[in-house]
Structures are given as structure tokens and as C-alpha cells.
Amino acid sequence: xxxxxxxxxxxxxxxxxxxxxxxxxxxxxxxxxxxxxxxxxxxxxxxxxxxxxxxxxxxxxxxxxxxxxxxxxxxxxxxxxxxxxxxxxxxxxxxxxxxxxxxxxxxxxxxxxxxxxxxxxxxxxxxxxxxxxxxxxxxxxxxxxxxxxxxxxxxxxxxxxxxxxxxxxxxxxxxxxxxxxxxxxxxxxxxxxxxxxxxxxxxxxxxxxxxxxxxxxxxxxxxxxxxxxxxxxxxxxxxxxxxxxxxxxxxxxxxxxxxxxxxxxxxxxxxxxxxxxxxxxxxxxxxxxxxxxxxxxxxxxxxxxxxxxxxxxxxxxxxxxxxxxxxxxxxxxxxxxxxxxxxxxxxxxxxxxxxxxxxxxxxxxxxxxxx
Numbered sequence: 001x002x003x004x005x006x007x008x009x010x011x012x013x014x015x016x017x018x019x020x021x022x023x024x025x026x027x028x029x030x031x032x033x034x035x036x037x038x039x040x041x042x043x044x045x046x047x048x049x050x051x052x053x054x055x056x057x058x059x060x061x062x063x064x065x066x067x068x069x070x071x072x073x074x075x076x077x078x079x080x081x082x083x084x085x086x087x088x089x090x091x092x093x094x095x096x097x098x099x100x101x102x103x104x105x106x107x108x109x110x111x112x113x114x115x116x117x118x119x120x121x122x123x124x125x126x127x128x129x130x131x132x133x134x135x136x137x138x139x140x141x142x143x144x145x146x147x148x149x150x151x152x153x154x155x156x157x158x159x160x161x162x163x164x165x166x167x168x169x170x171x172x173x174x175x176x177x178x179x180x181x182x183x184x185x186x187x188x189x190x191x192x193x194x195x196x197x198x199x200x201x202x203x204x205x206x207x208x209x210x211x212x213x214x215x216x217x218x219x220x221x222x223x224x225x226x227x228x229x230x231x232x233x234x235x236x237x238x239x240x241x242x243x244x245x246x247x248x249x250x251x252x253x254x255x256x257x258x259x260x261x262x263x264x265x266x267x268x269x270x271x272x273x274x275x276x277x278x279x280x281x282x283x284x285x286x287x288x289x290x291x292x293x294x295x296x297x298x299x300x301x302x303x304x305x306x307x308x309x310x311x312x313x314x315x316x317x318x319x320x321x322x323x324x325x326x327x328x329x330x331x332x333x334x335x336x337x338x339x340x341x342x343x344x345x346x347x348x349x350x351x352x353x354x355x356x357x358x359x360x361x362x363x364x365x366x367x368x369x370x371x
Contacts, residue, residue, distance in 0.1 A: 027051055027089060034115065034128045036098075041114035050093035050130050052076075054103075056112065059084030061105050066112075068094070068101035068128065075104075095323075096132035097356025098199050100125040118199050121190040122228045127199070132356060136208075137363050138201040143211035144170035148197050153254040157245045162223065164251060165193055166259065167203050169210055169217035179260045181218040181267035181370040184247065184291075185362075186225050186276025193224045199355050205363050215367050221255055223247070227275050235275070240282040248287055266314065269369050271295025273358040281306075288312040293369050297361040298324055298353050301332035304339035315368055316343040319361040323352035344368060 031045035031053050043055035054066045056078060064086040069075040078088035100120040103110045111117055115126040146169040152161045169180070185202065187195040196202040202220055209215045226243040256263040270291045272280040277299010284294045285306055294302070295317040302316055316336055318329045326347040336343035346364045348357040 035131075036116045036127045036129045037114055038116060043114045044112065044128050046128070046130055050096065051090050052094055052128055052130070053087070053089040054078060054112070055085055055087045055114070056103055056105070057085045058105050061086065063104075063106055065104045066101055067104065068099055070094075075101075094130045095351050095354060095356065096130050096135075097351065097354060097359065099128050099130065099354065101128060102126055119192050119194055120199070134360070138204045138208070138359055140204055141208060141211070143207055145207050146170050146172065146203055146210075146217075148203050151254070151258070153251055155246055155250045157242065157250065162246060162251070163193060164221055164223035164255075165197060166255065167197075167206060167220040167222075168259070169206065169219070172217075172260070176260070179262045181269070182255060182259075182261050183218055183220045183269040183271060183293075183366075183369060184252070185220050185222050186270070186272030186279055187222070188272075188274030188276050189227050189230070192228070193222045196220070196222045200359055200362065202362060205359065206366065209363070209366055216370060218370055219255075219259060219261065221251070223251055225272070225276055225279050227279070235278070238278075240279060240286070243279060244283050244286060247283065248290055252290070265289055265312070266292045267370060269293030269295065269315075271297060271317070271362075271365060272299055273297040273361075274299055274353065293317075295319075295361075295365050297358050297365075301328060302336060302343075303332065304335055304341065307336075307339075307341055310339075310341055313341060316341060317346070317361075317365045317368060318343065319346040319348065319357070319364065321348045321351035321353060321357035323350070324357075 028047050028049050031047045033042050034044050034046055045053045052068060056064050058064055064078040065075050067075040069090050070092045076088045076090050078086035081087050102125055103112050112126040115128060117124040118127040146167055149166050151164050151166055153164060155162045185196055210217055230238050255261060268291050270280045270284055277296035280296060281300055284291050288309060292312060292314040298320045301318055307313055318333050320326055320329045330345045333343040333345035346361055348360040351357040
């Protein structure tokens with residue numbers, strides 16, 4: 001077969017284009033165990049392209065699927081391999097950061113025996129970490145570290161003792177006379193008071209910012225927002241009153257009585273992710289005398305009409321992922337600024353309604369507090 005110059009150019013172009021398309025979909029075989037694996041477990045794994053690979057030992061199963069995947073098509077189907085286990089790789093790269101997932105074996109829902117568990121979706125779910133390009137800001141480093149302490153505080157309104165976790169910064173106990181501002185930080189629906197420490201690394205974010213001299217130290221208090229009794233999609237039935245009573249009338253007085261706090265409105269902040277943001281908005285508007293810094297992380301927006309007394313508000317922080325509704329967040333902050341209210345918007349690039357968005361949001365919010 002003879003080729004003229006034009007034909008040869010066309011063939012080479014097609015070959016090069018085809019190779020480029022093939023290479024674009026080639027999965028690089030540099031998979032490493034996730035940093036959130038159980039001790040000694042090799043799977044799940046993640047590669048440099050942010051693909052996740054799973055291996056589940058279920059030799060008697062007829063079908064195995066992992067809930068984590070792309071495109072809303074029900075996750076990743078695993079295939080049976082020679083040793084009786086099931087393996088599969090996500091069809092494309094995952095967003096950076098932390099993800100919940102579970103395994104479906106013949107219709108039953110189970111956790112991955114290879115992965116650590118984290119409370120989300122109203123149950124303990126498996127977790128996987130996709131390394132992020134900016135993960136240094138929440139990395140465990142050789143810097144002074146604060147403590148995350150569990151407290152049990154009395155709650156007359158619920159007739160029980162309730163649990164909260166309190167982050168105290170490095171050196172907190174060295175100077176008993178020093179007092180600190182407080183951020184009350186809420187989780188989202190399906191999660192609990194462990195989320196911001198375990199999934200969000202709030203304590204490490206704070207430790208690193210303090211070590212870098214980017215913030216003045218403050219406390220963070222994390223408690224259960226009483227949200228999980230509401231089924232997903234039933235937000236219209238959520239009554240903020242019980243949690244508002246627990247937070248404002250019971251938890252805050254307990255913290256002020258038992259920790260070195262500056263116990264006034266101008267040194268108190270409230271923020272929350274997702275449904276915790278909705279709680280934050282409701283409580284800050286109902287109780288403007290309690291908090292002066294407000295943060296909604298993928299949790300809606302404020303309008304100028306919401307703010308009855310601008311003098312009560314030192315800062316409104318609004319954030320979300322770029323895959324959520326960034327224009328709504330930006331325009332809401334702009335409207336607040338135009339009304340004379342100190343408002344800041346932040347958009348996490350390349351993320352959606354997930355913890356990398358909220359880790360980055362806390363990292364951006366913390367230096368703005370209590371200035």
C-alpha cells in the first residue's frame with residue numbers, strides 16, 4: 001500500500017490522537033494503601049491520579065459493589081479474581097480529601113474490613129483519604145500540639161449528661177490567668193461531635209496555624225447538634241429549639257465555668273458545615289446577643305435583611321465548594337458588604353459537599369476570628 005504525504009500526515013495525526021485519548025484514560029499503577037487503612041491492611045489503595053482501588057474478600061458472594069464512585073451510577077462494581085476476592089477501581093479520579101463509603105455484598109451493607117471507620121450518614125462508615133495538593137495545612141507536624149478533651153455536661157432540658165469535645169491550644173494550662181475566645185463548631189447531618197476532629201482534623205489545622213503565627217489561639221467546642229433524628233430530606237420538620245436550649249443555656253455556661261474563656265459576645269463565634277450551618281444561622285439570628293462571628297460552610301447564606309443590628313456582628317463568613325453553588329455564596333457576601341456588614345466569601349476549588357471543602361473553609365475562617 002502506498003502513502004502520499006497527505007495520507008501519511010493524516011494517519012500519523014489519527015495515531016497520535018488515539019494514543020493521547022488512550023493515555024488520558026490509562027490508570028497509573030502506582031497505587032499505595034490509603035492513610036486511613038486498618039493496621040497492616042493493603043486495601044483500599046489510591047494512586048497518584050486520585051483513583052481508588054478496592055479489594056474485598058468475599059469468596060461466596062455473587063456480587064460486590066463499593067458505594068464510592070463517579071457519576072451517580074451506584075458506585076464501583078468489583079470483579080471476582082482468582083483468589084476468590086473481589087477487586088475494582090473507580091472509573092475516574094476522586095475529589096481530593098476524605099470520603100465516606102461502604103460495601104454492598106449480595107444486597108447487604110457492610111463496612112470495608114481494610115479501612116478505619118468514621119461516623120457519617122447516621123452510621124459508622126468506612127473512610128478513605130485521597131491525598132490533596134494542599135494537605136500540608138492539616139498534616140501532623142512537629143509543632144506544639146493542643147488537646148481535644150471529651151467533656152460530659154449536665155443538660156436539664158434533655159434530662160441527661162451530654163457529650164462535647166473541646167480543643168484547647170498548646171500551652172493552655174501553663175498560664176492559668178490567660179483567657180481565650182471560643183468557636184462553637186457544628187457538624188453536618190448524619191455526623192456527630194467526633195466529625196470535626198476525626199474527619200476534619202480541626203485540631204491539626206489549629207495547631208499548624210498557631211505554629212505559623214497566623215492566628216491568636218482560641219478554643220473550639222464541638223457537640224452533637226441533635227440533627228440525626230430528622231430523616232434525610234425532612235429538614236422542614238427540624239425544630240431548632242431543643243438544640244438551641246442545650247447550646248446556649250447549658251453548654252456555653254458549662255464551658256465558661258470550667259475553661260479559661262472570655263465569656264462575652266464579642267469573643268464568641270459559631271460556625272457549622274451543611275446542616276450545622278443551618279443550625280448556626282438559626283441560632284445566631286435568634287440569639288444575636290450570644291455570638292458575634294458567624295460561619296456557614298456549605299450551609300446557606302445570610303441576607304442583609306436577616307441582620308437586625310449590624311453592631312452585633314463582627315464577621316459573616318460564607319463558603320462552599322466550587323462544585324456546589326459558589327455564585328450564591330459570592331453574591332450573598334457582596335450584598336452583605338454593600339449593606340455595611342463585614343462579610344467574607346470563600347470557594348474551595350475542585351471540591352463539592354465534602355470534608356476537603358470544610359477543612360479548607362476552617363483554615364480560611366480561623367485567621368479572621370477574634371481580630
